[in-house]
Amino acid sequence: MIRSRFSHFIQGAFASLCLWTAPVAAQEAIAQFAFPNTLTSTELLVRSTTDIAILAPALNAFVAANPRVAITYEQWGSNALYRDSRTACDGGAPAADVVISSGVHQMVDLVNRACASPYVSAHTTALPSARQWRDELWGITQEAAVIIYNTALVPDAEAPRTRFALLDLMRRESSRYRGRIATYDVERSGLGFLFAFMDSQEATTFGGLLEGFSRVDAVATCCSAEIIKSVERGEYLIAYNVLGSYVASVPHKNLGVIYPKDYTLFLSRALMIPRAAKHKEQAAQFLDFLLSPAGQGILAKSNLVQHHGGVTSALPQSAQRFIPIDLTLLVAMDQHRRASFVEKWRATFGKGAR
Template sequence: MTALLRYLARIGLCLVAMAGFAAAKENYRFPAVGQESAVLTIHASADISAIEPMIRDFQQAEPGITVDFTDYLTNELYDLLSAQCAGGEKMADIVISSSVDHIAKLANDGCAQAYDSPNTNRIPDWAKWRNEVFGFTFEPAVIVYNRNLVPAADIPRTHHDLAELLRAKSELYDGKIGTYDIERSGIGYLFAFFDTQQSNIFGRLLESFGRSRATLRCCTGELLSRIESGELLIGYNLIGSYAYGRYKAGAPIGIVMPRDYTLVLSRTAMIPAKAGRTDLGRKFLDYLLSSRGQSVAVEKSFFFSFDRPVPEGVDAVDPGAGSGVYRPIMIGPALLATLDQQNRQRFLAEWKASMERD
């Protein structure tokens, strides 16, 4: 056990027992830039490289606030918040997650408090629910490929293209495709669930992934690293903001927003019903939704926007072309269907059966 704990420490994970289960988390503390007057606590599922520019800019506007930020895997964050809410425990001041279905479920279960301000009224209707759940990013599900190793003729620009590529060049791409393990990744499950509602091509894609022995991983960062190194050649349904961050940093990857349809989620924020400091949670939420916060999000953190052009270097249809390509995942009660246990078990069984095909 001692050796195992040393190994976990080396890779930056911390195991904690909380509410009867163990959760992997990473904690970061951002000291106030001025005289500390308060500590804002954020529990999230968000890469620190993406959220840090926003935290630091927030602190320029609020120099007396120290920020304590803890990052979890999506499923573990949901389990933690559910247990805290059920037990009436004190919770973080604000919660952020890419798994919008999890946040919608928490709100539906009475674990969120409502907030209304000029900034909460700025965002599109599809990106908020009951003044309790607020989307603050525009994040497409993209196809990522290694620019040095994938021939130009092989670049898939639609879901159909990807399925056909894996059929026509099965030997070349055998073991070289990566996507989320939807049993472990909340965002992976969400994307896969909504894929099935857009087109019947997803069934063919699953069969192709199974035949190609697709690599399944929990997290966008790990899949991107494997594509960047050439261990994988193509990644499917990855979060576009994280991929673009790697692209901007010089990684040899290309990014495609599929031209038949592109799922779009809005990373969500929620002020818990038992927030320790509701006033601080509201202050940070207002920052996220403000013009200033949105500008930082687009320029330094998440790169895509509700109302700006697609970033340079991304292969995509012009969002202003009226093509109907972009399919936002609406935040609302319909998301609860993704967490229905019977639906989930049936969907996972079908997914695993496809992935296990010879």
């Protein structure tokens, strides 16, 4: 009986989403999740950068396991969510109960500004050190930054398996790929900035990549869904540093996915319980659910936990680079470093930014 009622509710949740996709605030979409025919005692407000459709199975499972807790889920862009969370932290706006963002460097900055509430449980302490910080920030996923390409238009032999191969491709085939290689715009996307900044710290190829992107008039754009659909349509032939979980979650026929063999970045979306959250106990319940074996299993089915087995099993341990949730990410928030980085980015993508 519970299963059938729950299945019926999934359809209802997305009916709400369709009605709420044009909010007046900075959020991009809103959906509500509640167990049907149950008297709700708590309305948990979750603000997140994760697409509603991708996280919906976990949200539905949580309210089914906790029927007296309903969730209002707001989907935001990472930069807007960071600004909103800072304003709420300073008392200038109502705070969410839970904030989840792929802009992990921004989340570390919020914690460093004393915007978070501490919490400790068996699930949080079981996390590896790279996925937790100060008992106030926790990584709930593991997602790879990948290269994607249109398999109908890019010969398999040309598909770049490493950054060195991508560099060679842009140098040899600049006319064929002119205006048809894409990546995130670091000014519009907090996630895009983080991936590009980590590349600049990690790889000797970063300067060459910028030169190559400039050579082929590469396009800097936003956001994941837009880039993926554009590659599938053939508007772009190749896209660099795309979040692999979104690629795997969108039905497609002609997309190839590459985990770069020189190194592949892995990101953990960070969850914070704001200091001013109204429902901290239920927020902690939600966190524990996501970190539990059941929650991680659901996230894995939604492709938000990617590094265990599957296509990544062929990637050697030495090629896996996990972005740590710790104080070192504050380097990416330094205003002078950011300004210098963005200036170089603008010089590279001046013609191709959208």
